Amino acid sequence: MARLVVVSNRVSVPKSGTRAGGLEVAVLAALKRNPGIWFGWSGRLSTNVLATREIKGDPVSYVLTDLPKEAYDEFYYGFANRVLWPILHYRLDLAEFSRQDLSGYTKINEHFADELHDILKPDDIVWVHDYHFLLLAKALRERGHTNRIGFFLHTPFPPVEIITGLPHHERIISALCHYDLVGFQTETDARNFARYVENECRYPGDRRSGYMTGERTVRIGDFPVGVEVDSFNKMARRAIRSSFVEGVLQSLSGRAMIIGVDRLDYSKGIENRLAAFEQFLGTYPEWRDNVTFLQITPKSRSEIPEYKQMEMNVSATVGRVNGMYGEASWTPIRYVNRAHTRTALSGLYRAARAALVTPLRDGMNLVAKEFVAAQDADDPGVLILSRFAGAAVECKPALLVNPYDNEAVAAAIHRALTMPLEERKARHNALYDIISKNDINEWPIRFLSALTGTATMDGAAEASSKPGSGTRQPRRLSVGNL
Structure with missing residues (x-):
C-alpha cells in the first residue's frame, strides 16, 4: 500500500x-x-x-x-x-x-x-x-x-x-x-x-x-x-462548565461578551476591528457598561519590525478606547496576548453573544467555523464575518461585513446583540448544516x-x-x- x-x-x-x-x-x-x-x-x-x-x-x-x-x-x-x-x-x-x-x-x-x-x-x-x-x-x-x-x-x-x-x-x-x-x-x-x-x-x-x-x-x-464539527461542539459543551470559563463569565458580572481570536498579524484587521468597536460604543451608548469585547491575540513573528509596530498600534488603540469609555468597574476591551488551548477557546466561543471575525484578507479562517460549531443551538451567538475571509464563501448566513467600514461593522455588532432568538437560531442552524457537510x-x-x-x-x-x-x-x- x-x-x-x-x-x-x-x-x-x-x-x-x-x-x-x-x-x-x-x-x-x-x-x-x-x-x-x-x-x-x-x-x-x-x-x-x-x-x-x-x-x-x-x-x-x-x-x-x-x-x-x-x-x-x-x-x-x-x-x-x-x-x-x-x-x-x-x-x-x-x-x-x-x-x-x-x-x-x-x-x-x-x-x-x-x-x-x-x-x-x-x-x-x-x-x-x-x-x-x-x-x-x-x-x-x-x-x-x-x-x-x-x-x-x-x-x-x-x-x-x-x-x-x-x-x-x-x-x-x-x-x-x-x-x-x-x-x-x-x-x-x-x-x-x-x-x-x-x-x-x-x-x-x-x-x-x-x-x-x-x-x-x-x-x-x-x-x-x-473543522471537526461534532467533536468540537462536544468539547465546547464540556468546556463551558470548566472553572476557567466559569471564572471568565463571573468576572463579566452579567455583561454580554463579544469575542475575537487571531494571531497578531496585519491580515487579521485587528486595528480596524478595534476602531469599529470604538465606533459602536460611540454610536450606541446604551451598550456602555453592558458589553465586553475579549480579544485574544497571541504575538506572532515578533522579530519582524512591521509586527512590532503593529503590536504597539493595537495596544495604543486598546488603551485609548478603555481610557475614553471605561469605568472603574468596567473595562470595554480585554486584550490578551497569551495563547489558549482549543478546549478553553471552545468554551469561550460558546459563552459569547457574538464573534468578530473580520480579517482584511484570509485564506479560510477556521475561527469562524469553530465559533459556529461551538454554539448552543437553543441559544446561539451570532457570527460577524468579513466578506474577505475564505469562510464567507460558505458562511453566507453570518452577518457579512466590510472590515474597512467601521460604521457598518458597528451596526452589525448592534444587530448581533439585539437579534431575536428565532433569527439567531435560524442563522445558526443554516451555518451548522453547511459546516457539517464540509x-x-x-x-x-x-x-x-x-x-x-x-x-x-x-x-x-x-x-x-x-x-x-x-x-x-x-x-x-x-x-x-x-
Whole structure:
C-alpha cells in the first residue's frame, strides 16, 4: 500500500509541545485515513551538522530535519514572511524583496528535496502544504521523482495583477506547475491561479481538463478546509462548565461578551476591528457598561519590525478606547496576548453573544467555523464575518461585513446583540448544516481522490465549491488504499 507523505514547515509531534497551528487538525485528519509520514522542520537550527531523525508511530511517523540558521532566517523571516505572505494577502506595499532572502528560500526548498529524496518510495503520494514550499515539486522532479505530488495553499492567492508584482514570479509561481494538483481554499483563489497559468505560463488547457506543461498535466481545484464539527461542539459543551470559563463569565458580572481570536498579524484587521468597536460604543451608548469585547491575540513573528509596530498600534488603540469609555468597574476591551488551548477557546466561543471575525484578507479562517460549531443551538451567538475571509464563501448566513467600514461593522455588532432568538437560531442552524457537510474529515478525501485520479476535477470542484454539498464523495473513491 502506498504511503502518504505530508510535507510542511512545522510539524506537530505528540507529547513534544511542538505545534503546527491551524494546519495540525487538517493534516492529522488526512493521516488518520492514510498511514504515512509527516515530514518537516525539527525546530532546531544549526550552523554545523544538520541531523534528520525519525519518530516512528502508528499510523503516523514523523521525520524531522534540522535547518541551517542563516538560510532559515532568510527563508522564513525573509522571503516567506516579508515577501510571499504580504503579496499573497494582496499587500504589495508591505513586501520587502532581497536576492539574499530568495537564495535562502531556495536553499531550504532544496534541502527538503534532498532529505525527501532519501526516504521517498516510487509509489508514495506526496502532499505539500503552504507557501513555504512553492519550489519543492520542481526540486523533487529534478532529482528524478515522478510521484504524484499535490500542493495546497492555505493562504489566499491574489489576481495576476498583484502576483506578477512579485520579483522573479516567473520562476517562483510557475514552479507550482511541477505539482500534479494545486489546491486552494476558494474558487476565486483557484481561478486567480488558473488565470496566471494561462496568461504568464501560456500552457494549453483549462480548469476543467488541466494544463499541459509538456511533462505532465497540472490540475487546479478549490478544497475549502473545515473543522471537526461534532467533536468540537462536544468539547465546547464540556468546556463551558470548566472553572476557567466559569471564572471568565463571573468576572463579566452579567455583561454580554463579544469575542475575537487571531494571531497578531496585519491580515487579521485587528486595528480596524478595534476602531469599529470604538465606533459602536460611540454610536450606541446604551451598550456602555453592558458589553465586553475579549480579544485574544497571541504575538506572532515578533522579530519582524512591521509586527512590532503593529503590536504597539493595537495596544495604543486598546488603551485609548478603555481610557475614553471605561469605568472603574468596567473595562470595554480585554486584550490578551497569551495563547489558549482549543478546549478553553471552545468554551469561550460558546459563552459569547457574538464573534468578530473580520480579517482584511484570509485564506479560510477556521475561527469562524469553530465559533459556529461551538454554539448552543437553543441559544446561539451570532457570527460577524468579513466578506474577505475564505469562510464567507460558505458562511453566507453570518452577518457579512466590510472590515474597512467601521460604521457598518458597528451596526452589525448592534444587530448581533439585539437579534431575536428565532433569527439567531435560524442563522445558526443554516451555518451548522453547511459546516457539517464540509467537515474536516471530508477535506482530505476530496483532495487526495483528485490527486490520485479516483475523482474527476468536476466532481471535486462541485463537492468543494457548493455550500452544503461538501460531503459528496467522488465515484470510485479509494483514498484509504492509496
